[in-house]
Amino acid sequence: MIKQILLAGLVVAGLIIGGVLEVQVHPEEISKVPGRVKTFATNPERLGSLKVTFVDLKRSGEQMLTRDDKKKLELTLLYVKQDAEQVNESEEPDEDSPAKALPAAQLLAKSLNRAEAQLESADVETLLAMKEKSQESFSEAEEALSKLQERREKYEEVREQFASTVGTLEKSFDNIVAIVGSKNKESAVAGAKDEVSSPSPTPTATIPLKF
16 A cells, blocks of 8 residues: 555656646635535545546556566556456445446546557567466456446436436426416405405494483
């Protein structure tokens, strides 16, 4: 873990020194930090995005520090296997929050893209040396892809059902509002007619009693 943090720090420092990243301090924003941290910490999608960024940055640092092409490919195949295993071992995410399953899938996609580029430029000797590890990693990745495809179909079906249900609810609600408005109008008209057809009785004179 310490090695990973150091590698990530090294990459960030290199980006800052190279002018790619710029660090600015805004003292007036300090008081807003606790609230923003709390909001960020309770948002699983943002946490997932941060995880993807951090892991990919760490791996990019490892690739930069590795000079040997064979070792780079070996690392990349390891990334593919780790990400695929994470997808395969993960529990079924809530239907309400399918985005929770995205981080592992996004990391796997990045690892496969990296592997594709490295395999394309690798020589025959390297490919033969990595044959067994390639088979293990891509077999795991194929299983993960199948699982993600099943989940995608499920979420699409859920979204369609949700949209259909909401549409039905909206239509019913509009109809109910129209019916209630019409009934209220009818009730108001009927009340006005009653007032016109039933005049209030004329008060009778009071006859004083004499004893």
